[in-house]
Amino acid sequence: MNMNEPQHLLPPHSIDAEHAVLGALMRWPETFDQVGDLRARHFYRDDHRSIFTEIVRLAERGQATDVMSVLAAMESRGGVFDGNLGAYLNQIAQSVPTSFHAAQHARIVVDRALLRALIATSDKIAGVAYAPKGQTADQVLDHAQSLVTGLAERRVRNEPRMVREILLEFVDGVARRAEGEDSAISTGISELDSMLNGGFRPQQLIIVAGRPSMGKTALSADIGINIAEDRSVLMFSMEMSGQEVAGRALANRGGVHLAKVMGRVAADETEVWNGISHGIIRLNDSRFAIDDTPAITLLELRMKAKAWKRKHGLDVIIVDYIGLMQGGEGDKRTDQIGSYSRGLKALAKELGVAVIALAQLNRKSEERGDKKPILSDLRDSGEIEQDADVVILVHRPEMHNPNAEHLRGFTEALIRKQRSGALGDVHLMFDGPTCRFSRWSGAPPSASEEQTAGKSRGFGNR
Incomplete structure (x- = not known):
């Protein structure tokens, strides 16, 4: 043999394991409880797939699955088989002395099928790499990662279950929450957590929206820094540089005025x-990462998030903000923004993380008497509202009435969409110099107070 010639290798398989599983199923029907997620497609040989399919059909009808029953059923279907089918079925059944190892043999069959699928996927990836048809290398790589991830997802068995079974898990979750154990990701702001049933959750897309200078970035960053004390957070900042975000984080945790941190501090x-030293110590162990790539594309964001999760783990992604992303589908801006929100929701589900995406609001809210934003004020695309699991609108009345002392720092986090919870308003205190939010103490300013204060300072007709 010429050693330089390619060797034609057989795909991974185990005929012995396939025989063992089929034989056990024909001799001991209760073996079905042991074979897990085994399916006909996992068998290497076509005739083995046909035999397994027939055994399953008989079992589903409550009929016997012994050799004679399987033989009669298969002959009635008129399939074409090489050799004596009856003798072959009997040989398979007699070759299995016990069903004790059926589960192990089933796992071998499934594992070999996965290896064959991996080879097929590798061939498909190689084909696309050789002929990308206009795709960039990054797009081909992202597609390859998705194909491989899809193979892993196929191993997860997901079948319908009776509601009584699901309720057992649900009640168990209620009990864990009562004992302080929960999968929710706390925002670090107790009033907000209370409205969100404990906080954000994996696979959620959370939209934090507001007009410019209302504090949506400050609120999201504050929440991200809180979460990063126990979990991994990755912030994509397209509007501010990494230095600016780090400076805000230092002011936040060190209790130092941002103007001082970003300016000149005398000796x-x-x-x-x-305060700076205290902030550095507090942030030293924080798992808060910043990527300040401007105008990032959804593809770049996906690839960076996946890589970061593989290396460091990842629980929360913050995108500041969705309107600055580039490369979306469609020619119209509304279509592009919609593709970003769909993509971020898909990424949240794929990685099992919570995605906090910031969005701008249009000017409609400023035309209302109370200036409060509503869902329809979301700018550029109604798909943002549709894709989101939670929508929080940030409103600071003092921005419309800067001389009203009673409004100083008062912030409303207006929860205007929550798939699995109530809607409502959360009243917070914003400390601008340190970019930090806390509980608003006392009653919120009333509308009459705001109007009176505005008129007394000449704001009544604005």
């Missing part, structure tokens, strides 16, 4: 330096 300003 004798001991209190400021102490």
Whole structure:
């Protein structure tokens, strides 16, 4: 043999394991409880797939699955088989002395099928790489990653279940939440957690929207820094540089005015330096990462998030903000924004993370008397509202009435969509110098107070 010639290898398979499973099913019907997610497609040989399919059909009808029953059923269908089918079925059945190892043999059959699927997928990836048909290398790579991920997802068995079975798990979850155990990701702001049934959850797309300077970035970053004390957070900041985000984080955790942190600190300003040192210590173990790539595409964002999760783990992604992304589908801006929201929702489900995406609101809210935003104010695309699991609109009345002392720092987080919870308003206190949110103490300012304060300062007709 010429060693330089390609060797034609047989695909991975195990005839012995396939015989063992089929023989056990024909001799001991209760073996079905042991074979897990085994399906006809997992068998290497066509005749083995046909035999398994017939055994399953008989079992589903409550009929016997012994050799004679399987033989009669298969002959009635008129299939074409090489050799004596009856003798072959009997040989398979007699070759299995016990059903004790049926589960192990079934796993071998499934594993070999997965290896064959991996080879087929590799061939498909190679074909696309050789002939990308206009796709960039990054797009081909992302497609390849999705194909391989899809193979893993096929291993997960997901079948309908009776509601009584699901309720057992649900009640168990209720009990765990009562004991302080929950899968929810706490925002670090107790009032917000209360409205969100404990916080954000994996696979959710959370939209935080507001007019410019209303604090949507500050709120999202504050929540991200809170979460990063226990979990992994990755923030894509397209509007601010990594230095600016880091400066805000330092002001937030060090209790130092942002203007001081971003400006010049004199050598004798001991209190400021102490605050900076305290902030650095608190952030040292924080799992808060920042990517400040401007105008990032959805593809780039997906690939970076996947890579970060593989290397460091990932629980929450923050996108600031969705309107600055590039490369969306369609010619119209509304179609492109819609493709971003769909893509971010798909990414949340694929990676099992919560995605917090910031969005702008249009000017309609400023035309209303109370200036409060509503869902329809979401800018550029109604698909953002459709794709989101939670929508939080950030409103700071003081931005419309800057001289009203009673409004200083008052912020409303208006929960206007929540698939699995109630809607409502969360009243917060925003400390601008340190970019931090906390509980608003006391009653919220009333509309009459705002109007009175505005008129007394000449704002009544604005």
